[in-house]
Every structure is written in C-alpha cells, then in structure tokens.
Amino acid sequence: MSYYILADRFLLEDGEKKGGYLKVENGKFDDFIDTVPEGSEIEDWSGYTIAPGLFDTHIHGVNGYDIMDGTVEAVQAISASILEQGVTRFLPTTLTSSTSDIEQAIKAITEADEQALPGAQSEGIFLEGPYFTEKHKGAQNPDHFKTPDLKEFQEWQKIAKDSIVKIALAPEREHTMQFIKDVTGTGVQVSIAHTDASYDCCKQAVSEGANNYVHLFNGMSGLHHREPGVVGAALTDNNVYAELICDGHHVHPDIATLASEIKKEKLILITDCMRAGLMPDGEYQLGEFKVVMKDGIAKTEFGSLAGSTLQLINGVKNLQKWSGKPLYEIWHKGSLSPALSLGKDTRLGSISKGKVADYVVLDQSLDVHATAVEGTIKFKK
Known part of the structure; x- marks a missing residue:
C-alpha cells in the first residue's frame, strides 16, 4: 500500500x-x-x-485510567487517548507499589500489547521504582522502597516476556552499582530518579551504564555551587539524557529553557501524566495515594506534586513559546530524542x-x- x-x-x-x-x-x-x-x-x-509522531517515554495514565490499575482495558484506553494528542509511541510506566501490584501491571501491559493496541503503540515497559530513597520520594510510596534485587528484576522481565526496556532507581542504595552494570548489560536502560545521591555517586552510576535522569529538577537533590548534586550531574554530562516536564509548574519556564539550551538533543520532553489528565478538577488515585487536582495541578494530601496532567503536545508548545526556538528543533525533543535515548532512532522519531x-x-x-x-x-x- x-x-x-x-x-x-x-x-x-x-x-x-x-x-x-x-x-x-x-x-x-x-x-x-x-x-x-x-x-x-x-x-x-x-x-x-x-x-513526526511524538514519543512519551514516561506516562502513568490519562483520561481516568492508570497503568497501575493492572488491567488490559486501562492500557488500551491510554493508548487511544494519547493518540489524539499526537503521541504515536509510549512507554507504559509503573510506579512504586507492592510486588504483586507491579507484577499485575506488567502482566496487563504485556497482554494488552499482544492483543494489539488501538492507538499509540507501546515500545516497552518503564519501571519507575521501587528502588528509591525517601528524601525525594515525591508521590512514590516509601513503604515499598527497597534495595535493587537482580533476581526480582529477572522475574519481572520473565513476566514481561523481555519487554521491560527501562528502570529508574536511586544510585545511592546498597548494591546498586552492580545492579546497574548487570541490567544494562542485557540492554535495559537505567535512569536516575527520586534520589539524594551525591554528584560523584551519580557519575559512578553513569560509568556503570545509567544514561538518563528522570524528570529533571524534580525528585532529586538540587544544584549547589559546592555540591552539584543530582541536578549538577545531569547538566554537566553531555553524554546522558534528561527528562523535562514542561507544564510551567514542575519547572520554571526560564529554567526549562536553560536546561534545553544546555542539554540540546539530550533533552527529552515527557508528561509524567497520571489518570487526572484530560479530566476535570477533583479527587483521584495515584497508586496508593489520594491525589487532589485543582486548576489542572495534581498534588498528594501531603503537598507533593503527583505526576502531571500535561499532554505532550502542550509541553512542546510551551517550550517552543518559552525558548523562541524553531518548532522543528523543539518538536524533536518529544520525538527523536526519546527514540535516541532508547536506541530506537533507526526506526522512530523523525x-x-x-x-x-x-x-x-x-x-x-x-x-x-x-x-x-x-x-x-x-x-x-
């Protein structure tokens, strides 16, 4: 044809x-x-x-559905809903929860993909957690945080039929460096997230194979001129990628523009969208937490931002407006850069x-x- x-x-x-x-x-x-x-x-x-079609590498849900619902229906509904926002590829994203809940989510994603998704197509599973630390937990449940376990991950990969392509973790946890080395050796991408790691710890994690920082500036230690922290490690390394949520709430527009200037094609536009996306203000559930959305901003009961309600097309529009850069340049941060970060750029992204x-x-x-x-x-x- x-x-x-x-x-x-x-x-x-x-x-x-x-x-x-x-x-x-x-x-x-x-x-x-x-x-x-x-x-x-x-x-x-x-x-x-x-x-080119947009590629959301970090999305939990939208339109009343969430990946952690653990149902085929939820995955299919998310696939259909984001198509209308110009997204053609995505990574269904889990979050920190019990082992049984994570495994159920993996099973649902795998089954939905096998049945054929109606809209945007899955390019693999992204596990956001549970190997995090508490200080920058965000909306991740610390009751389920733990040390990386290769056997556990291998079991999850078996359930997923080898479709897990990325996992996010805090590199300061015990045994993490060996875990990074082991999983990246199998082709799985490792991202740094929800962490209070030092600059040197992050650099070591990258040397072992980590290649991405999750939602830059959020869920991590900030930049200081004597202790660059996680943000400093992300901004000063031209070989690693960094995600950015351009909704104007997670990161100030001028700082988003600065990050874009520094990271260039290594900047990845994401949504981190949860089930309240495309929905009216009100109460919602994100994992095990109640979330209240007001004026389009979702927060937990203890005040933390709880993902976002951003649509990727709007993230592109925002960064293009803030930066004044040509549309094609900003657009590819939501299409080609995500594909490059996962080694899928020979097929996708432009x-x-x-x-x-x-x-x-x-x-x-x-x-x-x-x-x-x-x-x-x-x-x-």
Missing part, C-alpha cells in the same frame, strides 16, 4: 521543508517528490504541517526515508487534526 502526503510544511531533523509530496509505502516514509504519478492516492493536507511512518497533522495553532501510526490514520478530527 502506498500514498502521498501533500502539505504546506514538513518538520525534518535539520529544518523545515516547504511544500511537496511525501511518499508513504508499506507503513514507512519514502522520498519527497514534486509531482506524483497519475492515479496516485493523495492525503491532501494543504494548509497544514506534518510532524520523518526520514525507511523509518516508520508515524506522523501528526498540525494546524497553524499546532492543534492536532490527525495522527497516523505506521502510515494508517488512527485519529482524525
């Missing part, structure tokens, strides 16, 4: 292309051409912009010949009018 996309503008890795036709063949991007063969099928998006034809149709306000997965339009306004 092949067709051609006609649009006013295409967002490419190195800039923007004005006009022309982009060929899609067998679910993958092909070449740009100026004229199409007679009788060709054309998707006419004159007046619109075509951008409009390039041979890559999967995941794309988003945007109007002049950057609102999503259609989203395609592997060349098939799955959402259309």
